[in-house]
Amino acid sequence: MRKLTIVEALRQxxxxxxxxxxxxxxxxEDVGIEQGFGGAFTVTLGLSExxxxxxxxxxxxxxxxxxGVAIGAAMAGMRPIVDLQYADFIYCMMDQIVxxxxxxxxxSGGQVKVPIVVRAPVGATTRxxxxxxxxxxxxxxxxxxxxxxxxxxxxxKGLLKTAIRDDNPVIFLEHKLLYGSxxxxxxxxxxxxVGEVPEGDYTxxxxxxxxxREGADLTIVATLLMVYRALEAAQRLAAEGISAEVIxxxxxxxxxxxxxxxxxxxxxxxxxxxxxxQACGWTAxxxxxxxxxxxxxxxxxVKRVTSLDTPTPYAPTLERAWIPTPEKIFAAALELVxxxxxxxxxxx
Amino acid sequence: MLTxxxxxxxxxxxxxxxxxxxxxxIRRFEEMVYYLFLQGDMPGTLHLSTGQEAVAVGVCTxxxxxxxxxxxxxxxxxxxxKGVGVNALMAELFGKATGCCQGKGGSMHVGDVxxxxxxxxxxxxxxxxxxxxxxxxxxxxxxxxVAVCFFGDGATNEGTFHEGINMAAIWDLPIVFVCENNQxxxxxxxxxxxxxxxxxxxxxxxxxxxxxxxxNDVLAVHEVTVEAVARARGGSGPTLLECKTYRHGGHSxxxxxxxxPEEEVAYWKTxxxxxxxxxxxxxxxxxxxxxxAAVHVRVEQQIDDAVEYARSSPDPGPELAIRHxxxxxxx
Numbered sequence: 001m002r003k004l005t006i007v008e009a010l011r012q013x014x015x016x017x018x019x020x021x022x023x024x025x026x027x028x029e030d031v032g033i034e035q036g037f038g039g040a041f042t043v044t045l046g047l048s049e050x051x052x053x054x055x056x057x058x059x060x061x062x063x064x065x066x067x068g069v070a071i072g073a074a075m076a077g078m079r080p081i082v083d084l085q086y087a088d089f090i091y092c093m094m095d096q097i098v099x100x101x102x103x104x105x106x107x108s109g110g111q112v113k114v115p116i117v118v119r120a121p122v123g124a125t126t127r128x129x130x131x132x133x134x135x136x137x138x139x140x141x142x143x144x145x146x147x148x149x150x151x152x153x154x155x156x157k158g159l160l161k162t163a164i165r166d167d168n169p170v171i172f173l174e175h176k177l178l179y180g181s182x183x184x185x186x187x188x189x190x191x192x193x194v195g196e197v198p199e200g201d202y203t204x205x206x207x208x209x210x211x212x213r214e215g216a217d218l219t220i221v222a223t224l225l226m227v228y229r230a231l232e233a234a235q236r237l238a239a240e241g242i243s244a245e246v247i248x249x250x251x252x253x254x255x256x257x258x259x260x261x262x263x264x265x266x267x268x269x270x271x272x273x274x275x276x277x278q279a280c281g282w283t284a285x286x287x288x289x290x291x292x293x294x295x296x297x298x299x300x301x302v303k304r305v306t307s308l309d310t311p312t313p314y315a316p317t318l319e320r321a322w323i324p325t326p327e328k329i330f331a332a333a334l335e336l337v338x339x340x341x342x343x344x345x346x347x348x
Numbered sequence: 349m350l351t352x353x354x355x356x357x358x359x360x361x362x363x364x365x366x367x368x369x370x371x372x373x374i375r376r377f378e379e380m381v382y383y384l385f386l387q388g389d390m391p392g393t394l395h396l397s398t399g400q401e402a403v404a405v406g407v408c409t410x411x412x413x414x415x416x417x418x419x420x421x422x423x424x425x426x427x428x429x430k431g432v433g434v435n436a437l438m439a440e441l442f443g444k445a446t447g448c449c450q451g452k453g454g455s456m457h458v459g460d461v462x463x464x465x466x467x468x469x470x471x472x473x474x475x476x477x478x479x480x481x482x483x484x485x486x487x488x489x490x491x492x493x494v495a496v497c498f499f500g501d502g503a504t505n506e507g508t509f510h511e512g513i514n515m516a517a518i519w520d521l522p523i524v525f526v527c528e529n530n531q532x533x534x535x536x537x538x539x540x541x542x543x544x545x546x547x548x549x550x551x552x553x554x555x556x557x558x559x560x561x562x563x564n565d566v567l568a569v570h571e572v573t574v575e576a577v578a579r580a581r582g583g584s585g586p587t588l589l590e591c592k593t594y595r596h597g598g599h600s601x602x603x604x605x606x607x608x609p610e611e612e613v614a615y616w617k618t619x620x621x622x623x624x625x626x627x628x629x630x631x632x633x634x635x636x637x638x639x640x641a642a643v644h645v646r647v648e649q650q651i652d653d654a655v656e657y658a659r660s661s662p663d664p665g666p667e668l669a670i671r672h673x674x675x676x677x678x679x
Contacts, residue, residue, distance in 0.1 A: 064507060072478035072482040073482070076486065108459065
């Protein structure tokens with residue numbers, strides 16, 4: 001067992017899968033250039049030297065184009081990994097992912113499969129509105145897609161292996177502030193969640209959330225960077241005598257409904273934390289889930305802390321105002337548990 | 349008169365006759381589905397390729413069964429020419445469980461991967477990079493297969509046209525891009541949306557050959573495709589073929605096509621690809637009138653049988669609505 005950063009864990013997953021299955025290829029911009037970057041965030045560094053340029057394929061700056069190429073190659077037996085420099089550019093691929101990849105199996109009556117993984121670096125990092133988004137909700141909405149979002153090195157490797165072996169298109173979100181890469185791309189404000197990662201083969205199944213911290217008074221559900229901010233808030237809540245349970249969803253579609261309902265049944269309070277915009281985000285989906293299947297457990301209305309429903313601003317002060325912070329999560333949790341519980345008749 | 353394609357007539361008479369039969373099968377299939385639509389028997393929408401049959405047949409006759417084609421919203425002709433059975437195709441249009449896509453695709457999403465016809469893609473231009481992806485897989489897997497990508501003149505103004513052809517060109521992929529230039533994107537004439545005279549001229553931008561061919565001359569289409577396919581299969585990369593043709597009807601089922609000058613329509617009907625080919629065949633004296641007449645009888649019977657097959661097929665059960673959202677394994 002070695003301690004790895006998320007970048008190292010992702011790279012190890014791809015290396016092992018490429019060694020295991022010669023149909024696994026990588027397509028993307030700047031992914032295999034000698035003396036280059038290894039993709040925007042060094043994830044593919046060294047793979048072209050190991051597997052050659054036939055399998056680590058440098059594409060033109062043609063996001064719609066290489067998404068389509070990946071879909072066609074997948075239909076003909078390959079397992080392409082589509083490397084995006086920034087998740088924001090996934091919108092250039094929108095038709096290919098939503099109209100083609102997600103629907104081909106269905107509209108062909110099950111004749112064809114499209115096993116592609118679209119790796120998308122997300123998160124606000126003072127790069128302004130077009131290099132900052134966490135656009136998971138767009139894809140959770142689409143039947144035929146799967147969406148996963150690892151927050152630890154262990155999950156990054158295990159979920160990526162599951163994604164590569166899955167026979168369906170998978171949107172794979174990676175947070176820029178969690179990569180933990182050293183040297184080339186150190187991000188201001190980055191965490192360095194180094195974690196123990198087994199060498200060799202293991203997978204993390206889709207549709208299974210994980211409890212990152214056990215608690216009794218409220219449930220905080222989060223993904224990606226927000227898991228760490230929720231954990232920081234939970235620590236401060238503990239000092240106030242409030243015991244918060246923190247759930248890391250890991251997988252957004254399929255969603256682990258049971259994990260959320262089980263925790264809410266225990267705590268009676270639900271706080272949802274997402275870096276994506278609030279309108280129609282996964283927090284709305286989880287709130288609706290609890291309204292439909294777990295309302296009786298709630299002792300107070302559901303509360304949400306998300307980024308603002310605006311584009312991402314550039315100025316560091318504005319970005320902090322825009323994004324969920326440990327302080328905002330702490331304040332929301334406090335209000336939910338203290339004030340929420342005083343309204344014992346909230347259901348009228 | 350057919351103006352091109354002289355060397356192609358060295359094909360055996362049986363092949364020449366088969367090409368005629370396939371063109372006629374497409375024509376009669378589409379005439380029948382349009383009739384059924386007007387009768388109120390056929391659900392959905394229709395985009396007919398009547399008048400463009402020489403492109404589908406000239407191209408697909410140049411391919412192996414293991415080669416793949418991608419198609420568009422105007423897909424019936426490509427599907428039939430690549431070998432999709434008319435029973436399964438008719439049933440698909442009727443929305444029946446026995447359809448080639450179990451009634452889940454419809455007229456714009458027809459195909460059968462077993463014969464190399466990818467279920468067609470109805471977003472204009474979307475199939476171009478996807479076809480390049482098929483070709484990439486063929487090249488990486490060293491399978492000796494070729495991909496053929498059909499699209500209309502309208503698709504050549506989509507970004508995916510540029511992105512897909514550029515990638516196919518830089519990687520020397522085994523693919524042939526076939527533009528069926530029927531001169532109208534829905535109601536808009538190609539001259540309003542393209543500054544150059546020919547789609548094929550755009551090939552120069554990608555460093556690949558661009559070839560203009562009479563798309564109503566099945567032998568000419570066949571001949572240039574044979575060359576392009578050989579080039580692709582031989583590892584020399586893609587070719588952009590532009591087949592100049594014309595659709596006899598409107599864009600879709602409800603379009604009378606009144607934006608087109610009457611003389612223009614009349615002129616192109618004198619250049620009906622089936623009529624031209626039949627005249628050429630008669631002049632060659634290698635296929636007898638009796639054989640041609642027998643083809644007509646056989647095709648009529650096939651289409652009638654297909655309608656009967658589709659009508660008597662079961663509707664898909666509602667449980668099928670939630671199937672195949674995700675891959676369920678090979679059938």
